[in-house]
Amino acid sequence: MNKKMHHYTDGGLKNVWLQNGFEIRSTPYGKGVAIHDVEGLTKAICLALAEKSSPLSGVEFRYIRSGGMLLSQAGLGTMMGADAQSIARWEKHGRLPKWADKMVRVLYMAHADGDQTISSVVSRVSAVERLINQKIVVREVRNKGWRSDLVVA
Template identity: 45%
Template sequence: MYHYQECGLRNVWLVNGYDMHTTPYGDGVSIHDIEGLHRAIARGLVNKAAKLTGSELRFLRKEMGLSQAKLALILGNEDQTVALWEKRGTQPKIADRFVRALYREFVEGNAHIRDMIDLLVDADSEEREDRINFVQGSQGWKVAA
């Protein structure tokens, strides 16, 4: 078996799907379908019962192509907060759950979660008025446009 540490996780071992070879620089390994392997690793992380470790959170974040700053913006935190979660391996339960849901949306292509997040992030960055206007029509009350 091959201990696949290059992904940044300490607990990933490959039973097959790789070739060992000798190079002028020493032993080397070629992994078959590395993108598929990373998707499988991420699915395993998303579905595990225990909380994500810091390195697992980092792996999912990177698989989604998000920087620490972008993930922090999505979660409503500072980028240094995400860096600490990844370094110390502890994050709030809501962040753990949300990152898992975000990854599933990323892979499965259901844009509803991401659209909602983008809307909330945009709303956070704009100045908002505290007043909300309502109108009553034939269908009942609704927010005025």
């Protein structure tokens, strides 16, 4: 049986089609798509983007940053020696400097390949960002006093 492919548009991608690894399900809101192994799919897409011969688009650059490395614009900017506004501008307008295109590919490939130095830097930057963006939520629990939780904003 020839199964229909699914146009995968996560993160604004326009050129990704899934041959399998998904199910169409009925939901209370209509038809929905359940993706198997989203983390593995994200890695496969990021590797394909990092290895493609043409320049990355802004959407592809953002997908590698946010989906592949789980970094904010500021976090990737820190690693690349650029400010968050530059990263945002490249993603929005799709005009990346050649060095930024090459650097994000190298960073992602090393990260995906398990390079300990790069992976630890990516993890450290991501952890620092989570700490910076945390807020303390305090609630009163009946007969038990106050309780607090750290929540990523």
